[in-house]
Amino acid sequence: MAKSLIFIISMLIFNIGFAQNSTKKNETKDYFNTRNIKTIHKLGSYQIKINKSKIYFNKIHGNISSPLKYSNLYTEFDFNNTYEIKDSLSNTYYFKFGWVSFKENETMFSNINWIDDNRPKEIDGFSDFEFSVVNIDYIQFGNISLCTIGDSQTWWSNAQNLRKFINQSYPNLIFIGSNTDVFGYGHEGEGGNSTYQLIKRINRIPKADYYTLLIGTNDWKNDIETTFINIVEVTESLTKINSNAKILYLTPIPTENEERDSFNTNLKDKLVFNFKENKNVVVIDLGNEMRKNDNWKSDYLSYDGLHQSIQGVQLMGKLIAMNLKTISNNVYD
Structure with a gap:
């Protein structure tokens, strides 16, 4: 009888603990x-x-x-x-x-x-x-704020999923910004934006622990030197918002338009060299990672040859999450 009573009490304690853990798990999912x-x-x-x-x-x-x-x-x-x-x-x-x-x-x-x-x-x-x-x-759980900045490649069509994919790999994030995607996550992406247009709205970008920056492809018919200077100005403005922030600069994704693609590649080379000694900027070579796949056009681009397919957004999300994990662990350990 005593052994049976002990067994029943043990099971009750286990079930209560399991229920509490299950509730806690549900309460940490954004909703x-x-x-x-x-x-x-x-x-x-x-x-x-x-x-x-x-x-x-x-x-x-x-x-x-x-x-x-x-x-x-x-x-x-x-x-x-x-x-x-x-x-x-x-x-x-x-x-x-x-x-x-x-x-x-x-x-x-x-x-x-x-x-x-x-x-x-x-x-x-x-x-x-x-x-x-x-x-x-929209309730988010996490203690590290991230603001994703850019043009349509950060929010339009399949890229609506970007923050969701990042969060799946690294759920310790809170996404902020003056815009929201369809899942409720804040962001600072606007379709068709050039670097000049981004500079014009830079004052509304909030203070965050981390920023991702994917911008410049819409400048492809303009002077590359001016575009380069504008992107550097954006990064400097972000460090003024938060001097301790890390900016994850994403190199432009490849496109099927050869003239545009050449502009993006040359722009990337200038920026990578410039950011080499910048402690606030971490370069994620998104474009190069995509090109490692010989089938990058069919696998990572959508029908227009410019924006990402869902697989392209997934790759982008994984790269961002992986780098954020590495950087934040070094900062907070």
Whole structure:
């Protein structure tokens, strides 16, 4: 009897400990706090149909939003906003979108992330939905802040996954920035940005422990010396924001455009030589790592020959995470 009682007590203690560890594990996974949702602005009723990660708007609504929309206004559709849609039966869903296009008088949102994977059924015909902009806090666990800076190669299309992939390899991070991707992570990427455009918005970039910098390919029709000077100026501005910050400079990814690719290669050579003695800058030769694969065009680039495929983003994420682990362990050990 005594042995049985001891066994039962031991099992109870084990199960309690296991439950506590399981809860703790769940509590350290980044998530949208859907238990606390605040409506910011009601956008009104729209007729839409839904197909997986796309939302199509009826032609009666016209051109709802143009690409490169980072106006940070709650009264219109914006990449940074989070949205609530509600059907006629009051079924409610929440999403963020990563791109918008307008073709044949029809607006389409794509790169949709349905929050908590709670998505409506696919709809062939158009149905009325009420749209609202809402605030849902994205809770991140970690103690090292990272800001990813750059152009579309850091946030558009497949690159929406960049921060998610980095976090999978190194979950001790908090991503910050004035923009947010579809997964809720902050960043400082804007499509089409040249080095000059990045300099113009440098004052809004927040203080972080680490920065990644991938910029310059959109300058390929400009003077390479000016582009070089601009990137150096960006790194100097970031060290003024945080003198202890480490900047992970990512060399430009290869492209199928030979003239552009030549510009990127020459730019890389100048910057690598310049940053050799800079203690604040760590060079990650992303372009060279991609070229190690003889099939880099088909494996690492998307259909346009410029932006990354999902495998290209995964490689980029792993390289960033690996270098961050090495650097941060040396700093915090």
